[in-house]
Amino acid sequence: MRPVNALRTASSSTPGTYGTYAVTATIVTAAAMLGAKAVDTESSWYxxxxxxxxxxxxxxxxAVWTPLYASIAWAGGHALQTAQGPTRRRLAAxxxxxxxxxSAWTWLFFARHSVRAGVAGTVLLDLSNAELIRRTARTDPIAAAALLPYAAWCAFATVLNTAIARRNA
Known part of the structure:
Protein backbone atom coordinates (compact mmCIF):
# COMPACT_ATOMS: atom_id res chain seq x y z
CA MET A 1 0.00 0.00 0.00
CA ARG A 2 1.38 3.42 -0.92
CA PRO A 3 2.04 5.82 2.00
CA VAL A 4 -0.74 8.21 0.99
CA ASN A 5 -3.26 5.35 0.68
CA ALA A 6 -2.22 3.96 4.07
CA LEU A 7 -2.69 7.39 5.59
CA ARG A 8 -6.10 7.74 4.01
CA THR A 9 -7.07 4.35 5.43
CA ALA A 10 -5.79 5.40 8.86
CA SER A 11 -7.60 8.69 8.59
CA SER A 12 -10.93 6.90 8.32
CA SER A 13 -10.49 5.20 11.70
CA THR A 14 -12.57 6.25 14.66
CA PRO A 15 -11.17 9.32 16.46
CA GLY A 16 -9.56 8.47 19.76
CA THR A 17 -8.10 5.13 18.67
CA TYR A 18 -4.40 4.30 18.61
CA GLY A 19 -4.66 2.77 15.12
CA THR A 20 -4.06 6.14 13.49
CA TYR A 21 -0.92 6.65 15.56
CA ALA A 22 0.32 3.19 14.62
CA VAL A 23 -0.19 3.84 10.92
CA THR A 24 1.40 7.30 10.99
CA ALA A 25 4.36 5.94 12.99
CA THR A 26 4.75 3.12 10.45
CA ILE A 27 4.56 5.46 7.47
CA VAL A 28 6.98 7.94 9.02
CA THR A 29 9.40 5.12 9.89
CA ALA A 30 9.18 3.77 6.33
CA ALA A 31 9.88 7.23 4.90
CA ALA A 32 12.85 7.68 7.24
CA MET A 33 14.26 4.27 6.34
CA LEU A 34 13.78 4.84 2.62
CA GLY A 35 15.54 8.18 2.82
CA ALA A 36 18.34 6.79 4.99
CA LYS A 37 19.16 4.16 2.35
CA ALA A 38 20.58 6.87 0.11
CA VAL A 39 22.72 8.60 2.75
CA ASP A 40 26.44 7.91 2.55
CA THR A 41 28.49 10.43 4.47
CA GLU A 42 31.57 8.22 4.00
CA SER A 43 31.54 8.36 0.19
CA SER A 44 34.47 10.10 -1.47
CA TRP A 45 32.00 12.40 -3.25
CA TYR A 46 30.52 13.64 0.03
CA ALA A 63 20.36 12.61 16.80
CA VAL A 64 18.17 15.41 15.44
CA TRP A 65 16.06 13.43 12.97
CA THR A 66 15.00 10.72 15.42
CA PRO A 67 12.92 13.04 17.65
CA LEU A 68 11.76 15.03 14.61
CA TYR A 69 10.37 11.90 12.99
CA ALA A 70 8.70 10.98 16.29
CA SER A 71 7.06 14.41 16.41
CA ILE A 72 5.86 14.07 12.81
CA ALA A 73 4.30 10.69 13.62
CA TRP A 74 2.63 12.03 16.76
CA ALA A 75 1.42 15.24 15.11
CA GLY A 76 0.11 13.34 12.09
CA GLY A 77 -1.76 10.83 14.24
CA HIS A 78 -3.16 13.50 16.53
CA ALA A 79 -4.32 15.74 13.70
CA LEU A 80 -5.84 12.89 11.70
CA GLN A 81 -7.89 11.86 14.72
CA THR A 82 -9.19 15.41 15.04
CA ALA A 83 -9.97 16.04 11.37
CA GLN A 84 -13.15 14.77 9.73
CA GLY A 85 -14.32 13.88 6.21
CA PRO A 86 -12.66 15.58 3.25
CA THR A 87 -10.48 17.65 5.59
CA ARG A 88 -9.06 14.43 7.04
CA ARG A 89 -8.39 12.99 3.58
CA ARG A 90 -6.64 16.16 2.43
CA LEU A 91 -4.54 16.22 5.60
CA ALA A 92 -3.56 12.57 5.09
CA ALA A 93 -2.59 13.32 1.49
CA SER A 103 12.62 10.89 1.56
CA ALA A 104 13.33 12.14 -1.95
CA TRP A 105 15.80 14.78 -0.76
CA THR A 106 18.43 12.24 0.28
CA TRP A 107 18.13 10.50 -3.07
CA LEU A 108 18.52 13.79 -4.92
CA PHE A 109 21.52 14.90 -2.88
CA PHE A 110 23.38 11.70 -1.98
CA ALA A 111 22.35 9.11 -4.57
CA ARG A 112 22.45 11.52 -7.52
CA HIS A 113 25.47 13.34 -6.10
CA SER A 114 23.74 16.58 -6.93
CA VAL A 115 23.94 19.49 -4.54
CA ARG A 116 21.72 21.55 -6.89
CA ALA A 117 19.01 18.90 -6.99
CA GLY A 118 19.33 18.79 -3.21
CA VAL A 119 18.60 22.51 -3.02
CA ALA A 120 15.51 22.04 -5.18
CA GLY A 121 14.43 19.17 -2.94
CA THR A 122 14.85 21.17 0.27
CA VAL A 123 12.93 24.12 -1.17
CA LEU A 124 10.09 21.75 -2.13
CA LEU A 125 10.23 20.26 1.36
CA ASP A 126 10.01 23.72 2.93
CA LEU A 127 6.95 24.50 0.80
CA SER A 128 5.42 21.15 1.69
CA ASN A 129 6.11 21.79 5.38
CA ALA A 130 4.37 25.17 5.22
CA GLU A 131 1.36 23.58 3.51
CA LEU A 132 1.25 20.69 6.00
CA ILE A 133 1.47 23.02 9.00
CA ARG A 134 -1.19 25.33 7.56
CA ARG A 135 -3.53 22.43 6.90
CA THR A 136 -2.82 20.85 10.29
CA ALA A 137 -3.37 24.14 12.14
CA ARG A 138 -6.91 24.36 10.77
CA THR A 139 -7.97 21.30 12.73
CA ASP A 140 -5.32 20.80 15.40
CA PRO A 141 -3.16 23.78 16.46
CA ILE A 142 -1.27 21.63 19.00
CA ALA A 143 -0.24 19.15 16.31
CA ALA A 144 0.73 22.03 14.02
CA ALA A 145 2.95 23.47 16.77
CA ALA A 146 4.62 20.07 17.14
CA LEU A 147 5.62 20.28 13.46
CA LEU A 148 7.43 23.63 13.85
CA PRO A 149 10.82 22.15 14.92
CA TYR A 150 10.67 19.89 11.84
CA ALA A 151 10.04 22.89 9.59
CA ALA A 152 12.82 24.85 11.30
CA TRP A 153 15.33 22.03 10.85
CA CYS A 154 14.36 21.66 7.19
CA ALA A 155 14.79 25.42 6.69
CA PHE A 156 18.26 25.09 8.22
CA ALA A 157 18.92 22.19 5.82
CA THR A 158 17.94 24.45 2.92
CA VAL A 159 20.42 27.11 4.04
CA LEU A 160 23.13 24.48 4.53
CA ASN A 161 22.44 22.75 1.22
CA THR A 162 22.49 26.12 -0.55
CA ALA A 163 25.83 27.00 1.05
CA ILE A 164 27.27 23.67 -0.08
CA ALA A 165 25.91 24.20 -3.61
CA ARG A 166 27.50 27.66 -3.81
CA ARG A 167 30.85 26.37 -2.56
CA ASN A 168 30.84 23.52 -5.07
CA ALA A 169 29.47 25.28 -8.17
Whole structure:
Protein backbone atom coordinates (compact mmCIF):
# COMPACT_ATOMS: atom_id res chain seq x y z
CA MET A 1 0.00 0.00 0.00
CA ARG A 2 1.38 3.42 -0.92
CA PRO A 3 2.04 5.82 2.00
CA VAL A 4 -0.74 8.21 0.99
CA ASN A 5 -3.26 5.35 0.68
CA ALA A 6 -2.22 3.96 4.07
CA LEU A 7 -2.69 7.39 5.59
CA ARG A 8 -6.10 7.74 4.01
CA THR A 9 -7.07 4.35 5.43
CA ALA A 10 -5.79 5.40 8.86
CA SER A 11 -7.60 8.69 8.59
CA SER A 12 -10.93 6.90 8.32
CA SER A 13 -10.49 5.20 11.70
CA THR A 14 -12.57 6.25 14.66
CA PRO A 15 -11.17 9.32 16.46
CA GLY A 16 -9.56 8.47 19.76
CA THR A 17 -8.10 5.13 18.67
CA TYR A 18 -4.40 4.30 18.61
CA GLY A 19 -4.66 2.77 15.12
CA THR A 20 -4.06 6.14 13.49
CA TYR A 21 -0.92 6.65 15.56
CA ALA A 22 0.32 3.19 14.62
CA VAL A 23 -0.19 3.84 10.92
CA THR A 24 1.40 7.30 10.99
CA ALA A 25 4.36 5.94 12.99
CA THR A 26 4.75 3.12 10.45
CA ILE A 27 4.56 5.46 7.47
CA VAL A 28 6.98 7.94 9.02
CA THR A 29 9.40 5.12 9.89
CA ALA A 30 9.18 3.77 6.33
CA ALA A 31 9.88 7.23 4.90
CA ALA A 32 12.85 7.68 7.24
CA MET A 33 14.26 4.27 6.34
CA LEU A 34 13.78 4.84 2.62
CA GLY A 35 15.54 8.18 2.82
CA ALA A 36 18.34 6.79 4.99
CA LYS A 37 19.16 4.16 2.35
CA ALA A 38 20.58 6.87 0.11
CA VAL A 39 22.72 8.60 2.75
CA ASP A 40 26.44 7.91 2.55
CA THR A 41 28.49 10.43 4.47
CA GLU A 42 31.57 8.22 4.00
CA SER A 43 31.54 8.36 0.19
CA SER A 44 34.47 10.10 -1.47
CA TRP A 45 32.00 12.40 -3.25
CA TYR A 46 30.52 13.64 0.03
CA UNK A 47 33.84 13.86 1.88
CA UNK A 48 35.34 15.94 -0.94
CA UNK A 49 32.53 18.50 -0.95
CA UNK A 50 33.51 21.93 0.29
CA UNK A 51 31.20 22.33 3.30
CA UNK A 52 30.86 25.35 5.61
CA UNK A 53 32.49 25.18 9.04
CA UNK A 54 29.10 25.56 10.70
CA UNK A 55 27.81 22.28 9.26
CA UNK A 56 26.92 19.93 12.11
CA UNK A 57 28.94 16.69 12.33
CA UNK A 58 27.43 13.69 10.52
CA UNK A 59 26.42 11.90 13.76
CA UNK A 60 24.23 14.83 14.79
CA UNK A 61 21.80 14.33 11.93
CA UNK A 62 20.52 11.03 13.33
CA ALA A 63 20.36 12.61 16.80
CA VAL A 64 18.17 15.41 15.44
CA TRP A 65 16.06 13.43 12.97
CA THR A 66 15.00 10.72 15.42
CA PRO A 67 12.92 13.04 17.65
CA LEU A 68 11.76 15.03 14.61
CA TYR A 69 10.37 11.90 12.99
CA ALA A 70 8.70 10.98 16.29
CA SER A 71 7.06 14.41 16.41
CA ILE A 72 5.86 14.07 12.81
CA ALA A 73 4.30 10.69 13.62
CA TRP A 74 2.63 12.03 16.76
CA ALA A 75 1.42 15.24 15.11
CA GLY A 76 0.11 13.34 12.09
CA GLY A 77 -1.76 10.83 14.24
CA HIS A 78 -3.16 13.50 16.53
CA ALA A 79 -4.32 15.74 13.70
CA LEU A 80 -5.84 12.89 11.70
CA GLN A 81 -7.89 11.86 14.72
CA THR A 82 -9.19 15.41 15.04
CA ALA A 83 -9.97 16.04 11.37
CA GLN A 84 -13.15 14.77 9.73
CA GLY A 85 -14.32 13.88 6.21
CA PRO A 86 -12.66 15.58 3.25
CA THR A 87 -10.48 17.65 5.59
CA ARG A 88 -9.06 14.43 7.04
CA ARG A 89 -8.39 12.99 3.58
CA ARG A 90 -6.64 16.16 2.43
CA LEU A 91 -4.54 16.22 5.60
CA ALA A 92 -3.56 12.57 5.09
CA ALA A 93 -2.59 13.32 1.49
CA UNK A 94 -0.57 16.35 2.60
CA UNK A 95 1.30 14.30 5.19
CA UNK A 96 1.96 11.50 2.69
CA UNK A 97 3.24 13.95 0.08
CA UNK A 98 5.44 15.65 2.68
CA UNK A 99 7.01 12.36 3.69
CA UNK A 100 7.63 11.47 0.04
CA UNK A 101 9.43 14.78 -0.54
CA UNK A 102 11.32 14.28 2.72
CA SER A 103 12.62 10.89 1.56
CA ALA A 104 13.33 12.14 -1.95
CA TRP A 105 15.80 14.78 -0.76
CA THR A 106 18.43 12.24 0.28
CA TRP A 107 18.13 10.50 -3.07
CA LEU A 108 18.52 13.79 -4.92
CA PHE A 109 21.52 14.90 -2.88
CA PHE A 110 23.38 11.70 -1.98
CA ALA A 111 22.35 9.11 -4.57
CA ARG A 112 22.45 11.52 -7.52
CA HIS A 113 25.47 13.34 -6.10
CA SER A 114 23.74 16.58 -6.93
CA VAL A 115 23.94 19.49 -4.54
CA ARG A 116 21.72 21.55 -6.89
CA ALA A 117 19.01 18.90 -6.99
CA GLY A 118 19.33 18.79 -3.21
CA VAL A 119 18.60 22.51 -3.02
CA ALA A 120 15.51 22.04 -5.18
CA GLY A 121 14.43 19.17 -2.94
CA THR A 122 14.85 21.17 0.27
CA VAL A 123 12.93 24.12 -1.17
CA LEU A 124 10.09 21.75 -2.13
CA LEU A 125 10.23 20.26 1.36
CA ASP A 126 10.01 23.72 2.93
CA LEU A 127 6.95 24.50 0.80
CA SER A 128 5.42 21.15 1.69
CA ASN A 129 6.11 21.79 5.38
CA ALA A 130 4.37 25.17 5.22
CA GLU A 131 1.36 23.58 3.51
CA LEU A 132 1.25 20.69 6.00
CA ILE A 133 1.47 23.02 9.00
CA ARG A 134 -1.19 25.33 7.56
CA ARG A 135 -3.53 22.43 6.90
CA THR A 136 -2.82 20.85 10.29
CA ALA A 137 -3.37 24.14 12.14
CA ARG A 138 -6.91 24.36 10.77
CA THR A 139 -7.97 21.30 12.73
CA ASP A 140 -5.32 20.80 15.40
CA PRO A 141 -3.16 23.78 16.46
CA ILE A 142 -1.27 21.63 19.00
CA ALA A 143 -0.24 19.15 16.31
CA ALA A 144 0.73 22.03 14.02
CA ALA A 145 2.95 23.47 16.77
CA ALA A 146 4.62 20.07 17.14
CA LEU A 147 5.62 20.28 13.46
CA LEU A 148 7.43 23.63 13.85
CA PRO A 149 10.82 22.15 14.92
CA TYR A 150 10.67 19.89 11.84
CA ALA A 151 10.04 22.89 9.59
CA ALA A 152 12.82 24.85 11.30
CA TRP A 153 15.33 22.03 10.85
CA CYS A 154 14.36 21.66 7.19
CA ALA A 155 14.79 25.42 6.69
CA PHE A 156 18.26 25.09 8.22
CA ALA A 157 18.92 22.19 5.82
CA THR A 158 17.94 24.45 2.92
CA VAL A 159 20.42 27.11 4.04
CA LEU A 160 23.13 24.48 4.53
CA ASN A 161 22.44 22.75 1.22
CA THR A 162 22.49 26.12 -0.55
CA ALA A 163 25.83 27.00 1.05
CA ILE A 164 27.27 23.67 -0.08
CA ALA A 165 25.91 24.20 -3.61
CA ARG A 166 27.50 27.66 -3.81
CA ARG A 167 30.85 26.37 -2.56
CA ASN A 168 30.84 23.52 -5.07
CA ALA A 169 29.47 25.28 -8.17
Missing amino acids: RELNKPQWQPPPWSFA SLGANLAVN
